[in-house]
Amino acid sequence: MKMPAASARMATQLAPSVQVSGLYVAAVPSVATESAAYLTLKNTGKTALILTGVSSPAARVGMLMTMKRMGAPGNALDMTAMKMVTDFALRPGQSLTFAPSGAHLMLSRLTGPLSVVGQTVPITLNFRGGAVLRLAAPVRRLQ
Amino acid sequence: MQDSPPITVRPWYVSLIFALIAVAALLGGVWLYARIQNPFPYYGTTYTPPQTAPAFSGSDQDSRAYTFAPQGKTTALFFGFTHCPTICPLTLTYLDKVRGRLSPAQQKDFQIVFVSIDPERDSPAQLKSYVGFFGTSPASKMLGVNVPEPQLAAVARSYGAGYSRADTGSKTEYQMNHTTATYLIDRRGQLRLLWDYTQLSNLERVQADIQEVMR
Numbered sequence A: 001m002k003m004p005a006a007s008a009r010m011a012t013q014l015a016p017s018v019q020v021s022g023l024y025v026a027a028v029p030s031v032a033t034e035s036a037a038y039l040t041l042k043n044t045g046k047t048a049l050i051l052t053g054v055s056s057p058a059a060r061v062g063m064l065m066t067m068k069r070m071g072a073p074g075n076a077l078d079m080t081a082m083k084m085v086t087d088f089a090l091r092p093g094q095s096l097t098f099a100p101s102g103a104h105l106m107l108s109r110l111t112g113p114l115s116v117v118g119q120t121v122p123i124t125l126n127f128r129g130g131a132v133l134r135l136a137a138p139v140r141r142l143q
Numbered sequence B: 001m002q003d004s005p006p007i008t009v010r011p012w013y014v015s016l017i018f019a020l021i022a023v024a025a026l027l028g029g030v031w032l033y034a035r036i037q038n039p040f041p042y043y044g045t046t047y048t049p050p051q052t053a054p055a056f057s058g059s060d061q062d063s064r065a066y067t068f069a070p071q072g073k074t075t076a077l078f079f080g081f082t083h084c085p086t087i088c089p090l091t092l093t094y095l096d097k098v099r100g101r102l103s104p105a106q107q108k109d110f111q112i113v114f115v116s117i118d119p120e121r122d123s124p125a126q127l128k129s130y131v132g133f134f135g136t137s138p139a140s141k142m143l144g145v146n147v148p149e150p151q152l153a154a155v156a157r158s159y160g161a162g163y164s165r166a167d168t169g170s171k172t173e174y175q176m177n178h179t180t181a182t183y184l185i186d187r188r189g190q191l192r193l194l195w196d197y198t199q200l201s202n203l204e205r206v207q208a209d210i211q212e213v214m215r
Helices: A005-014 B012-037 B087-101 B104-108 B124-134 B151-158 B202-214
Strands: A018-026 A034-043 A049-055 A059-069 A080-084 A086-091 A097-099 A104-110 A120-127 A132-140 B043-051 B056-059 B065-068 B075-078 B110-116 B143-145 B163-167 B174-177 B181-185 B190-196
Touching: A018 A120, A034 A049, A034 A086, A034 A132, A034 B163, A049 A059, A049 A104, A080 B163, A086 A097, A104 A120, A132 B151, B056 B151, B065 B143, B075 B087, B075 B174, B075 B202, B087 B110, B087 B124, B087 B202, B104 B110, B104 B202, B110 B124, B124 B143, B181 B202, B190 B202
Parallel strands: A018 A132, B075 B110, B110 B143
Antiparallel strands: A018 A034, A034 A097, A034 A104, A049 A086, A049 A120, A059 A080, A059 A104, A080 B174, A120 A132, B043 B190, B056 B065, B075 B181, B163 B174, B181 B190
């Protein structure tokens, strides 16, 4: 499909200087209403980048989440809590990995099942200043 | 003439047997000593001494009455919930992978039990779909158990497991804060060790723990 020239140019203008790797969305049972997107972001620009949001047509709500361990480290019987944060900052050159055991891009209230490996899910990342990154995430089982 | 005293000659194979017995006894002693000095290097956090795993009752994913009586099978027990976006899928994925690394005979003697800490939302049907997705072996089915409140609170407490609702700003939606340990219970019903979910990616060592406990 041919993109109208104007919107293509706009997308270029607003694209953040960031390198994406290892992107996927975790396949979950068809009854699940939550999943998450995982990836590594690397700030390849000269200024700090601040990730402020995630959204996807696959979920009604996208949230930036961190995982927080309560209590002393090393105790397997400590509680773990997920906590929503408003943003993630990346200094120039800095990498940030979202992984199942830590920070993740939560997709909540899924609009349809994400149980089929091989599906592709559009993911949009918003950065402070209006930069937008549109990605297509493959659905795959956690490794 | 006098006969010289009879010399008893021990046949060579008797000497060989004595020698082998001596070597075996020595090696056995060394092994025993090493084992006492240095028990199996478990990867998980061990219960020393092992404790009896508390029994509990609820319904399984087929809505049948279920009582966890640990006797018989080696069990990996996990408390989680199906709205859990990360830790629970990860834990069940890894436990299923480890199961797949066991021998067919060991797999028959191994079970993965998922107890919901969100019984209000996790109906048996919900649990069935959930454990059916992560448990990939028809021969060694993953079990999903719904224990209603207030019994659940007592069960969790008896295992040292904790959970609490965490609101996400909506009345109908909430997440759960929870402990993330998987408990390994031997076939005699003794709690032997626990792994934190962050340890489970080391499949080799988790497998070694299970096989040691199965001995």
